[in-house]
Amino acid sequence: MRKSKKFWPVRSRAFRSLLVVAGALLLMAALAPKANATVLVYFNFEDAVLAGPFDPASDVVGAPDFNPGGGLVLTNITTNLVVTAAVAGFLQNRTAGDIDTANPGLAMGMRTTPAxxxxxxxxxFNGTFFANMSLSFAVNTAGNGFNNVQLFYSTDGVNFIAGPSSFIPTAGVQIITLVVxxxxxxxxxxxxxxVFTGGTSMGNNLQxxxxxxxxxxxxxxxxxxxxGGLLGVLGLCWHQRRRLIRSVRWRRA
Known part of the structure; x- marks a missing residue:
């Protein structure tokens, strides 16, 4: 009596291996960020009046600013500082494409009493598509001004976790960078x-x-x-499956 057998094990293992590799590559592609750094959020404080309230809104490349040097995200600064104002700014740490007039422009001044x-x-902001972030700013602090800044972060808007900190020198304008x-x-x-600390001023000056x-x-x-990557991988897997099926050989027992 004749009977036939299918010899699947090696080929099916090869196909499963292909699926595993494809899945791993797809996962890596989904999680791997692009190499180039992008300006995600940018505050230049220029849309204010000297000695008036500071400008809390970020500048963006799209509406309403259409600033090529702006960021991708429109958001606002909130603060519990008691006394702030728009003051003369500086050019350090401006983005290369910032088109807002600044010579030196405006900045945010902060009172620095012990209180x-x-x-x-x-x-x-929504960081769903963001990774490998760093926060930087230009700062000029007087001898009685804040001498330390610490970054805190939250992913629920309620609970904050302490991150890196930096000393703020009093030797003119400095650029501080904190890795997120x-x-x-x-x-x-x-x-x-x-969060700013180290202020010792006894008056209302914006130190x-x-x-x-x-x-x-x-x-x-x-x-x-x-x-798109998923469709490409599925197409490759389907093509490989068809090729493997065609290569199956039957033999007599």
């Missing part, structure tokens, strides 16, 4: 808070001036990119 220690500036912890990468509800806040980072592939 103001521990107060903050913060802003929120990776815990906020690709999170939908991110708030970054800068610390901050300008040109930048949040830079990488953009991870958007869903359309991932979907």
């Amino acid at each position: 103001d220690n521990g107060h903050y500036l913060q802003f929120a 912890p990776s815990a906020v990468d690709t999170q939908a509800n991110v708030t970054l808070r800068m 610390t001036i901050i300008d040109n806040i930048q949040l830079n980072g990488s953009i991870v592939p958007e869903p359309a990119t991932v979907a």
